[in-house]
Amino acid sequence: MTDRSVRNLALLQSSASTSRVLNLLAVWRRHGSDEAWAANPLFRNPLLNRSLIIKHRLRRDEMDLFASRRQVATKVLLPIDPTDLRLGGRSVFVDQLRFADSMKSTFGSGFTESDLKTLRLLDELPSLDPFLLREQLKRHEIEPDRCYFDLTEADLKRMFQFARDEITPLVTMSMGSAVGVEGHASRLVAKILSNAQGEEMEPLRQTLRLAHNEYAEGVFCWKGFLYYKWSLASVMTDIRRVAEAIATVRPMGPLDQESREYIGRSREVLRRKILRTRETVMGTLKVYDDAYAHLTTNGRPTAFREFLLDAPMLFTRLGDQVGAIQHIVSFWNFRFGEGKPPPSVEELIDVFMDFESSLAERDTDMPAQPQAA
Incomplete structure (x- = not known):
């Protein structure tokens, strides 16, 4: 299907939460030239490996796409133009009716059964946070490169102050004084989170x-x-x-x-x-x-x-x-x-x-x- 939620799609880059969105397009932009990214991809299909995977609340008219009733589904979204998300994209829900056919129509025939298996493993999860995601994949002997398990920029900003407060006791202990602790804690948190x-x-x-x-x-x-x-x-x-x-x-x-x-x-x-x-x-x-x-x-x-x-x-x-x-x-x-x-x-x-x-x-x-x- 064609996804016309243009405003929401464009906002994913700046406001998406890690638990809701796995932004493989952003991973590709940051790490697409890295050997490790190429050697250990999350998906074998190159278009799928540059998509956005979203935990999506189903609208009433979308519930009929599934054989059984559900409130939340996993949407796989392929932007029309990866350089301009305002143009929208094409999307498929994991395990919607005629799922394999819809995947072929959207991503071509170059995807494997292992890609479908990985998508279904993601669909089983209540969220897409990288720590839960990594353990879910590891249990099924799927171990992509570490670059796929980052937090979104939006969540990094939202949790920065909380993390700094958590790290401050360690910085205070190591410095032996409260002087300059805030600045040192901020720098340390930035390094840990990145x-x-x-x-x-x-x-x-x-x-x-x-x-x-x-x-x-x-x-x-x-x-x-x-x-x-x-x-x-x-x-x-x-x-x-x-x-x-x-x-x-x-x-x-x-x-x-x-x-x-x-x-x-x-x-x-x-x-x-x-x-x-x-x-x-x-x-x-x-x-x-x-x-x-x-x-x-x-x-x-x-x-x-x-x-x-x-x-x-x-x-x-x-x-x-x-x-x-x-x-x-x-x-x-x-x-x-x-x-x-x-x-x-x-x-x-x-x-x-x-x-x-x-x-x-x-x-x-x-x-x-x-x-x-």
Whole structure:
């Protein structure tokens, strides 16, 4: 299909959140001349590897594109002109009806079954954050170059102040004085968030007691926990409000007995699951906080180093849970904000089913949480 959402597409470059958009066009612009990008692409099809992949709230007229009802889908968008996003593009939803045929029509015949498999793995995720994305792909033996796992520029700007506040205790400890801490913390955060390496990062590597081959992985994981702490903090004030609103929302129109029973049961189940998921995320992040305190308060870098190297095993569950919370809060604010009409019985049941699916436990093959040393 041709995507005419010109204004939204143009804004992706400046305002898109990492959890919602995987901007492969931006990756190509930054790294298209790198050997590693060419040797280890995310997709084999060159057009697909320069597309934008978006978690998209389906409009009413788009729901008929799928065999089963869903609220959110994964859109693959190919810009008409990669140098001018205002011109719009052509798009396909992952696993829409006649998916393979639509992919061939949009991207040509030069894509592989492995590309379709990768798209379906992305579609399974509640968000496209790079830490969850990397672990999902790794579990299925897909390991593209590290350049595909960056945060968007918009999120880097939004989380900068939060990350600087988190890093300040480490800078204060290392400097032994509060003088000049803010400037040093700002520079260090900029380097961590941009994956900077080289001699200027050598003091940090030595502080964390990471070997050269461990440094990139360790800092990537550190950035992951900063990202998840910031993501949770950004929706924290809305979580309980949305949970309580779910418990009281009333649909428009008559209710049959079966619908009444389902909605009544789902209200309390969803409320409990949302609040429990929030507590679980906070508990996981406390493991990080405890390990970081060993470094900044107790002067034990080894404990924090070991935590960072074990941290990827937490990203799948943490990313799922944070992504589910973000999805529920974002969708609720979008659909049930001030001035919006009440839902029909059918729509409310669809929304509740979507939320329950987002919060479903994914315990299979999940490793135990590492403990702070």
